[in-house]
Amino acid sequence: MSEDIYDAQFVKGVFDRCSGQYIAFSWVCSFGFTERWRRQCVELMPAPETRQPKGYDLMAGTGEVWPHLLKRFPDIAEITAVDISSGMHLRAMERLHTHRAHKIAFIEDDVLASDLPDADADFIVSTFGLKTFNSEQHAKLARLVARCLRPGGVFCMIEASDPKGWWLRPLYLFHLKVVLPLVERTLLNGAQDFSMIGTYSTNFGDASAVAEMLRAEGLEVEFKRFFFGCATAVAGRKPAAFAPS
Template sequence: MVQDIYDPQFVKGVFDRCSDRYIAFSTWCSLGFTERWRRQCVEALPPPASMGMGYDLMAGTGEVWPHLLKHYPAIGTIVAVDISSGMHQRAMTRLHAHRAHRIEFIEDDVLASNLPDDSADFVVSTFGLKTFETSQHRRLAALIARCLKPGGSFSLIEASDPKGWWLRPLYLFHLKVVLPLVERFLLQGAQDFAMIGTYSSNFGNASAFADMLRNEGLEVEYRKFFFGCATGVCGRKPGADRQGAP
């Protein structure tokens, strides 16, 4: 039987098992670019009409939270939504315990989480888009449009396939050959980190997701980072007076 790698329980298992070493793996294997891209994702977030509460979807280890709270110190609460209990425990006990009073957590499949309508001032997500296939991306776009308040904003980023870049073959070699070797020889034969490369290869880029967000009535800008090695979407939900935005 062929395993559906986009099944929520499969994704949960992958990231639960990866959680203890995920931060070191992603930072080292991206040569530090993941941290830079998280910061750029926050910088791309249009100033929301207010900063009371926002969602970090597919929040993982919460590495975007320091960037959010530095860039927007008036944020009241970040609600982190992630299916992996291992990633959340890693975030709260080893990284962000001193920020715990500003973080709430929903452990659930994002697409099944029933977030309230018009509840969020902002939505962010860093490196979670790759764990969904096309029909799930459509559901995610609808969820973002539904849960944002009028005037609320969003910014999402994902590692991508830099088609057209002359160094693309080297990038793909790193993704498909180097990362599995690192996993095999430096991570005691773990079998899950290579899935991160598989998800990234399958994802392509965020352009199709940008169109899905537009189809939901959102104002959307599609962006490329470092020759397309990461791509992102940012924008807002129309309908509010933004004069009071920071």
């Protein structure tokens, strides 16, 4: 592929075109695991110290993590969703979150180019957005998380990953590389957009490198695997006495 699949406008095009059927596709093709992993991501995140916390959902997509956030932390004052795809956000509000609109703001922007304020967030969450970045972009994201969190602020990010060492890994990769494109061609409309999700996932590897980048920025970080490494997460906190790296 001659195009840069990590270019912001390329990513926006993929997810704008996917947005109409993304929720159903994601649930069916992951056998419901994406929903389970979103819940586990929120469970893994340390509790914010602020009484009525506000924070960001980065690469927010269709906002499927918001119900889990608001269930665990009902006193959340505001979630600001940041995503380059306006189509995904519109889908979120139409299908899932109309009655939560008073707690949800939206910024349509490339997260890495966004002008988010320093030390303003009590929490940062991201579910299944890490794969759309390359290693250099992950380093920028780590700097952004460290910059935007208040001292004592918390975070958790989860992503579908390559379960290296698992004896069923060949079957898992077959599902990503063969089954997902087949489902798209036979049941869905789209020019290889849904199959790109499999490409991003296999290229990603796991979140261990992201964990090291976050630690390098001075954050406290836990790295965790789910379901034999088919998903990996990073969670932690910005120290109260934070010294920039």
